[in-house]
């Protein structure tokens with residue numbers, strides 16, 4: 001079988017381990033893995049392909065990023081995409097495709113599968129918000145990076161009697177905020193899944209300092225929904241008006257806005273730090289490499305046994321698969337993690 005492998009959407013640590021595992025298993029079983037470059041663009045254009053030979057796969061398990069590059073190209077949204085997929089399939093047919101990506105990639109994979117393309121999905125994202133799997137690779141590395149950063153912010157906050165607002169990634173998911181906040185002993189965690197009244201957030205920081213605490217660490221997910229009071233008109237307190245090239249909201253900025261509100265209203269000196277793409281780059285931690293490898297091996301097995309239209313997934317400690325149809329929606333932050341972290345807020 002000739003099997004295309006692509007990485008789509010935002011990158012994350014562990015992608016190369018996943019590519020390596022899927023392609024090595026296919027090679028070992030006598031198949032021909034082909035790298036499709038720049039996400040689904042590579043499915044539309046036979047010129048955007050690279051052979052995944054053993055030598056191409058050597059020495060990449062520890063590398064961040066993706067040797068196949070990525071993009072947010074969507075054949076169902078971007079000009080002539082699906083016709084180009086069909087034309088490319090006629091010109092240089094693939095027997096199956098392994099699509100490695102987040103929730104949006106799984107939606108595209110599902111539609112392609114409904115349209116007759118043999119596709120297997122593999123979930124990845126630092127946000128850990130893909131439905132149908134208990135964990136995505138990339139998440140552990142991002143949580144470790146954020147935890148290390150918050151540890152460093154803590155010592156300087158302490159030295160200066162300051163409040164530190166740390167903005168982490170997560171446009172829809174509070175997973176990084178909750179896990180890194182728990183691991184670093186944050187004093188408050190704000191996530192997109194739960195609306196947080198701005199007045200109450202500011203009041204809780206003020207109360208800590210009145211109660212004798214000299215510094216505070218507030219971890220805020222970039223998509224956190226801080227709400228204005230009814231008296232101030234209600235609705236979101238901070239809205240980003242920036243859009244990416246596809247018209248999606250570009251997050252970022254809530255941390256600075258919150259820091260400003262805390263400082264202005266309480267007089268507590270406050271600084272904001274945006275961790276941004278640092279969380280997505282660089283070397284994957286061991287657990288992400290292991291998960292990516294196990295999922296990659298399973299994805300190759302699914303393809304070779306004609307079990308397409310499915311996504312390789314982690315359930316408990318087992319690697320299994322679920323129908324792509326069951327990956328709709330987003331996996332929310334684990335309330336048990338938030339509850340455990342909240343015990344240490346006061």
Ligand code: F6P
Pocket residue numbers: 010011125126127169170171172222244251280
């Ligand atoms: O990978 C998902 C994510 O980390 C989101 O949490 C974040 O909003 C987004 O990527 C930002 O990605 P980019 O800046 O590449 O569009």
